[in-house]
Amino acid sequence: MSTLPELSFPAINADWHAHATKRFAGPFVGVNFDRVDVDPVILPYAAIQSGFGLKEFYQNPRLGMASVCWTNEMHDLLSVGHWFYSNVWMRELGCTLKYTDTLPPIVDGARPIQKPEDVDKLVPVDVSGIEKGPTFTELTSGYDFMKNGPLAGFFVPIHWGFCPTAMSAEMVGVDKFMLWTIKQPKLCHKIMDTIVDTSANAAIAIAKRYGFAMMVIGGVLANSDLLSPAKVKEYGVDYHIKLVKKAFKGGAGPQLWYHLCGNHSRDLALWKDLIMSPFTVMHVGYKGKESYPIKEIKEMWGNRATIMSNVDTKLMYRGHPKEVYEVSKQMILDGKDSPRGFVHGCACEVPAYTPSANIYAMVKAAREWGKY
Amino acid sequence: MTINLVIKPEVAAVLKERGIKEDEVKTLIDWAETTKEKFVDSTKNLHWTTKAVGNANLSAVYKPAGTGFELVTAYGFKVMQKGITDYITEDTTDWVYARTNEKVTRITADWEYIGVRRLASALGCKSCPTAYLEEYMATKTIAIAQMLLEKKKGS
């Protein structure tokens, strides 16, 4: 192949994109367009479907974004493209990222914080530091490629803030951070303040360049499998509020996608205090081992935000199309009349090697049961 | 009553940039002082009021100065409040509602713009008739949202 990988896709069908754009806008403008939109949270699945690997997907944001857009058309999904990974902005704080064939970029080698004294040296990265850093350079290379080329219609500048708790834990090592929440809570809060300030500055830098910045953040480590409800509030919810306030004050937003990954059986009610914007999507993963019931999410959040459903990612990877279709059908029937809109999705990003027939099963269910 | 309002040059420049007339602000503050429809932060000696004026809203933050007041900031926004949800969060502030001395917290309010109703965070209390949009929300988050709503409605 002589052409650059990101240029190896044909032009997106304009008619399809125009139609998908109306469908995507529907929940946010109070209009029920033709049917429920489907967002399986496509990430490296797109690269695999397009003949590339995980490493290429993450090392080359242009390819990553182009493959997501192409896959969206292929499966009749969203009219917007996205590309992100969890350990974002970590290099700016002294971490080393490693790219592998099996995982999103991981923090590799010695952590910046080895001993309690190291915490004193932590300083948040300011907007100018973010703009000069490797993450922003990579991200904007991809965003500019989308914005200024044939994928312009797909472009939404996204600030991927991931989970402030998980990012803080990566600075120290997860086990040590967990222990410190009991033994050294002040240090944990200093680390979290640094992470949140850095992340907010990154959102502001993106908004400064592109006029706005959709914020994607979520409680990944801050969930009921790992932390008590009190600690989820202390190390999760409160820092989400701080992050969004600071980022909004700097011009980021207005879109907010809250992705509460993992099990939130004991802590979901605590997240009620999150900042809301007119374009808020609330996406909750699991209640115990099962997908969090859509009826309950609708009751708690339906009047306040667009809600997103949560087909179990294990089912997507290992289930049969019929199972995915049946689960999707029920979720769509439970959620499609949610007052502030509904999007049909997976509980987390769809696994990279998910059979494409299972994505089709989600879309087929939306076409047949999600009509408006 | 006609209040005495000091507007320093830097604040006047902000008003000009935002297309807000000084008389409109005076009228608003006059109304707030007469009706006590305002929030007060005694720790910072600040007053804050907001009111729907025609198809938009005007907010002003001001503080006592001499026999009158000094304007700290003023801003407008087009989304119209359609109600306050019963959601009173634990995110408290130093503001109190002047008519009842009730503590002001962050709430979620229902807003309408070009026929679209969406929710957004604001400040308020159970007895407050109006949700107050903070300056950053009004001039940044909501302002961009208004623009995107116009675009999405047109798509």
Add this chain to the structure above:
Amino acid sequence: MTREEILKGLADATVEGDSEKTAMFAHKALDTGIDAYDAIMQGCAQGMKIVSDKYECGDMFVPEILLSAEAMYAAIDILKPHIKAGKASATGTVVIGVVEGDIHDIGKNLVRIMLDASGYQIVDMGRDVPIMDMANKAKEIKADIVAISTLMTTTMPNMKKVVDQLVALGIKRTTKVLIGGAPTSMEFAKSIGADSWCKDATAAIGEAGKLVVEARR
């Protein structure tokens, strides 16, 4: 202090996550002639059993477990040199690790702690463990169990490769494979030739017990 008071003290201090106390009770156990292995099994392990039960019903979470584990290891470090030969491997030997390609090790660490507390001799290979290293270590120490975990679907195929390697080394009959991790299931375990699956760290203790019996049959 009586034997019962010391053992209870070890258990309670483990639950409280108080390392100073567990160390103090460990010394007392040795001073009063309590068998070191018994002190671990009837003191610390009992404490960790309570911790495990509390985790199961949502009264304790990972930070609290790690604190209890730290307290347990403070006692074990003192007691272990005094364990009579052969006793530690009586319960079973386990090679544990996160499969090649994955680095998520919270679950694996919890399983290691619970098995350690249950008297197993553990070799923790860490995370992103090469398939060959896992299998070779199992052969080297004649492990009863190879316990492997993953959080990622992309690395699930590597679990099968570990099983295949144990077969290739001719030790699969005497070394049983226990798998775990969010995307796995008993059905998946069977499909790759693993012997069992555990949904969490607490369940791992029961499954490991059954597998050791099978491995030594």
